[in-house]
Amino acid sequence: xxxxxxxxxxxxxxxxxxxxxxxxxxxxxxxxxxxxxxxxxxxxxxxxxxxxxxxxxxxxxxxxxxxxxxxxxxxxxxxxxxxxxxxxxxxxxxxxxxxxxxxxxxxxxxxxxxxxxxxxxxxxxxxxxxxxxxxxxxxxxxxxxxxxxxxxxxxxxxxxxxxxxxxxxxxxxxxxxxxxxxxxxxxxxxxxxxxxxxxxxxxxxxxxxxxxxxxxxxxxxxxxxxxxxxxxxxxxxxxxxxxxxxxxxxxxxxxxxxxxxxxxxx
Amino acid sequence: xxxxxxxxxxxxxxxxxxxxxxxxxxxxxxxxxxxxxxxxxxxxxxxxxxxxxxxxxxxxxxxxxxxxxxxxxxxxxxxxxxxxxxxxxxxxxxxxxxxxxxxxxxxxxxxxxxxxxxxxxxxxxxxxxxxxxxxxxxxxxxxxxxxxxxxxxxxxxxxxxxxxxxxxxxxxxxxxxxxxxxxxxxxxxxxxxxxxxxxxxxxxxxxxxxxxxxxxxxxxxxxxxxxxxxxxxxxxxxxxxxxxxxxxxxxxxxxxxxxxxxxxxxxxxxxxxxxxxxxxxxxxxxxxxxxxxxxxxxxxxxxxxxxxxxxxxxxxxxxxxxxxxxxxxxxxxxx
Numbered sequence: 166x167x168x169x170x171x172x173x174x175x176x177x178x179x180x181x182x183x184x185x186x187x188x189x190x191x192x193x194x195x196x197x198x199x200x201x202x203x204x205x206x207x208x209x210x211x212x213x214x215x216x217x218x219x220x221x222x223x224x225x226x227x228x229x230x231x232x233x234x235x236x237x238x239x240x241x242x243x244x245x246x247x248x249x250x251x252x253x254x255x256x257x258x259x260x261x262x263x264x265x266x267x268x269x270x271x272x273x274x275x276x277x278x279x280x281x282x283x284x285x286x287x288x289x290x291x292x293x294x295x296x297x298x299x300x301x302x303x304x305x306x307x308x309x310x311x312x313x314x315x316x317x318x319x320x321x322x323x324x325x326x327x328x329x330x331x332x333x334x335x336x337x338x339x340x341x342x343x344x345x346x347x348x349x350x351x352x353x354x355x356x357x358x359x360x361x362x363x364x365x366x367x368x369x370x371x372x373x374x375x376x377x378x379x380x381x382x383x384x385x386x387x388x389x390x391x392x393x394x395x396x397x398x399x400x401x402x403x404x405x406x407x408x409x410x411x412x413x414x415x416x417x418x419x420x421x422x423x424x425x426x427x428x429x430x431x
Numbered sequence: 432x433x434x435x436x437x438x439x440x441x442x443x444x445x446x447x448x449x450x451x452x453x454x455x456x457x458x459x460x461x462x463x464x465x466x467x468x469x470x471x472x473x474x475x476x477x478x479x480x481x482x483x484x485x486x487x488x489x490x491x492x493x494x495x496x497x498x499x500x501x502x503x504x505x506x507x508x509x510x511x512x513x514x515x516x517x518x519x520x521x522x523x524x525x526x527x528x529x530x531x532x533x534x535x536x537x538x539x540x541x542x543x544x545x546x547x548x549x550x551x552x553x554x555x556x557x558x559x560x561x562x563x564x565x566x567x568x569x570x571x572x573x574x575x576x577x578x579x580x581x582x583x584x585x586x587x588x589x590x591x592x593x594x595x596x597x598x599x600x601x602x603x604x605x606x607x608x609x610x611x612x613x614x615x616x617x618x619x620x621x622x623x624x625x626x627x628x629x630x631x632x633x634x635x636x637x638x639x640x641x642x643x644x645x646x647x648x649x650x651x652x653x654x655x656x657x658x659x660x661x662x663x664x665x666x667x668x669x670x671x672x673x674x675x676x677x678x679x680x681x682x683x684x685x686x687x688x689x690x691x692x693x694x695x696x697x698x699x700x701x702x703x704x705x706x707x708x709x710x711x712x713x714x715x716x717x718x719x720x721x722x723x724x725x726x727x728x729x730x731x732x733x734x735x736x737x738x739x740x741x742x743x744x745x746x747x748x749x750x751x752x753x754x755x756x757x758x759x760x761x762x763x764x765x766x
Contacts (some may be wrong), residue, residue, distance in 0.1 A: 223657055246663025251659045259517070260653050261708040263432075270650040275663025290474075305432065307707070323654065327662065 173198050174331055174363050178228035179214075181219040188215040190387045191228060197380070199330070199361035202354055204374035206367075206399075207384035208408055214254075215385065217333050220365070221251035232330060243275040250329035254336050256308060256320050264311070264319045264429045265291055265304040271323040272397065278328050294326040295319075299348060321348040321349060326357065330354075334366035346370075350377040375399055375421040382405055395421055405429060436712045439705055441659060443719040447497065451728035457733045460484055460738065469593040473550035496729040496743070497722040498631045499684045504698030504721020505635075505642060508714055510651045511699055513673045514572050515656075519581055520695035521681035524568060524591025527560050527692070530685035531615050532593040532753030533560025535600045538615075538745040539608045554630075561682035564589055565674045573667070618689035618744020620729060627687040633685045637677045639718070645669060646710035653708055692748045694721050694728075724750065 173196035181189040183189075189212045191239065197203055205213050219226035222238060222245045232235045232248055262270070268291040295304050298318045311319060311394040316342040317340055324332060334353070357364045372396070374381060381392035381398035385407045388410060391398040396418035404412045409429045416422040440675050455471075456464045462481060469476045473748050477485075507520040509663045512526075522529045536542055537556035567589070572582045601612050606735030614622070648669050683692070698721030699713070705720075706712045725743070728750055732741040 170652040174686065218657070221657075221661055223660055242660065242665050243663040247659060249661070251657060251661035253655055256658075257515070257653070257655050261703050262650065264655060266707070266709050270647060270654070273647040274659065320658075323658070324661075353621050363538070383555055 181226040204378040212387040375387040478483040486547040491623040500722040500725025503720040507695030508717035526583035526588030529564035530561040533557040557686040558682035615741035618691040619742040625761035706760035
C-alpha cells in the first residue's frame with residue numbers, strides 16, 4: 166500500500182544542542198513525501214548526526230517533527246519506534262549474537278507495524294529481510310565473524326525488519342567497498358518505492374548522494390544552506406562556501422559528475 | 432539452534448545436580464554417600480548426630496552454594512549487559528564491598544532503622560549500601576563524559592574506598608565485632624541457616640521472572656544504546672530496574688555469606704561462551720553456571736585442606752583468577 170501525502174514528514178523549528186550550546190539551529194523543512202530518498206550532506210561537525218538523532222527522538226530537541234498529523238517528538242518512545250527507525254554508524258564489537266538473533270531482537274523490542282505475534286512469524290519476517298539484504302547465507306553467523314560490509318548489511322536488516330515509515334541512516338556506506346555501497350543504495354531506493362518509506366541518510370560521497378537521492382539537504386554549522394534536487398543543491402558555489410573546495414560539476418541532473426580541482430584557502 | 436541451547440541448559444543443570452550431590456557427600460565427618468542419602472530420606476537408620484550433620488550443616492551449606500552462585504552470576508550477567516562492560520560484576524565494581532561496608536557499619540555501630548528488627552539490620556544495611564553504590568555506578572554510566580572506562584575505573588575506586596572504610600571500622604571495632612567482620616571479608620557458607628536460605632530463595636524467585644522478561648530488551652541493548660532506543664526500548668528504565676534487581680541479588684547474597692568474588696564475573700562469561708548472548712538463554716545459563724562453579728568451589732573448600740573447611744570466598748577467588756586471565760587473553764576471531 167502506498168502511503169498518501171498525509172504521511173509526509175514535516176520539520177518545524179527543530180533545534181537541538183548540548184548543554185547551552187546549539188548544534189542544530191531552528192530548522193524548517195518543506196514536507197518530505199512518502200517514498201522520497203533524501204541525503205543530508207555537509208562537512209564534519211556540521212551537526213548532521215545530531216539532527217538525525219533529534220529526528221529519531223534520541224537527542225533532546227525543541228520544535229516539532231510531524232508525520233502526517235502526528236507530532237513524533239511528543240510520542241512515547243515505543244510509539245515513536247513504530248514509525249521511525251534509526252541506524253547508527255556502526256554495530257558494537259564483541260557481541261555474541263547471530264545475524265538472525267539481532268534481527269529477531271529488533272522485531273521483539275517493541276510492537277512493529279504489520280501485526281506479528283508468534284515466534285514462527287517473527288522468524289519468517291526476520292529471514293525475509295536477511296535474504297532481501299543479501300546475507301541469507303550468513304543468518305546463523307555471529308556478528309563478530311562478519312566483515313565490515315557484512316556487519317553494515319546486518320545492521321540495515323535490523324532496521325528494515327521493523328518496516329519503519331521513516332528510516333534514518335547515519336553514514337550507511339562509509340565502511341563499505343564499491344559493491345556494497347551500490348547494494349545498500351539500491352536496496353534503500355527499492356524499499357522506499359515499494360513501501361512508501363521515507364529514507365533520510367547522512368552521506369559523505371557527493372556523487373553517490375547525487376545519483377541515488379531525490380533531494381539533497383546541505384548542512385553547515387548547524388544550518389540548512391541548500392535544499393533541493395541534486396542538481397540544484399550541489400553547485401560549485403555551494404561546495405566552495407560549505408566545503409571550501411573548488412569543483413567543476415557537469416553531466417545530466419541525475420548523473421552529476423563532480424570534479425574536485427583544489428582546496429580553497431581562507 | 433534453539434534445541435541445542437535447551438540441551439546445553441539441561442546438561443549444565445544436570446552437572447549442577449551432580450555437583451550438589453557431591454557437595455552434600457563431602458565433609459570433615461566422613462559419612463559414606465549411602466549414609467548421606469539415608470540421612471535425607473530415611474533418618475531412622477542413622478544416629479541423631481549424623482542426621483543433624485546432614486540436615487543442619489551439609490544440606491543448608493550445599494543449597495546456599497547453589498543459590499548464592501545463581502544469584503551472583505545472574506547479577507553479573509545483567510550488570511555486564513546494562514553497563515556494556517565485560518568486566519562488570521558485583522565484586523569488581525564495588526557492590527560487594529559496599530555491602531560489606533554496610534554490614535560492618537551495622538555490626539560495629541549497632542545501627543538501627545525503624546521497622547527493621549535487630550536480627551535483620553546487618554543484611555538490610557548491606558542491601559542499602561549496595562544499592563547506593565549501584566545507583567552511583569548508574570548515574571556515572573548515564574553521563575556521557577565518563578564513558579565505559581570511566582565506570583569501570585570508578586567501580587574499582589569504589590572497591591578500594593569501601594575496603595579502606597571497612598578496614599577503618601575493623602581498626603576501631605571490639606574483639607567480638609572484629610571476628611564477625613573477618614568472616615564477612617572472607618565469604619563463607621558457614622552461616623547458612625534455613626531462614627537465610629528461604630529469604631535468598633524468595634529474592635531469587637521474585638527477581639528472576641522480571642530478569643527473564645527483560646531478556647529481549649537486554650539482547651537488543653547489546654546492539655548499542657541508540658539502536659535499542661530506536662527500537663522502542665526505554666533504556667533508562669531498563670537500567671534502573673535491572674540495577675534494582677542486581678542490588679537485591681548481590682546484597683542479599685553478600686549479606687548471608689560475605690564477600691564472594693569472581694562468581695558474578697566468571698559465571699556469565701562461561702554461559703556466554705557456551706550459549707551466546709540471546710538473553711532468554713544467557714540469563715538462565717548464567718544462573719546455572721554460577722551455581723555449578725559455586726557448588727564445585729564448596730566441594731574444593733572441604734577437600735583442599737583435609738579436615739578443614741576453608742572459607743569458600745578464598746576458593747572462588749583462586750579458581751576465578753586463572754579463568755579471568757584466560758578470558759582477558761581471549762581475542763575475538765575475525766572473518
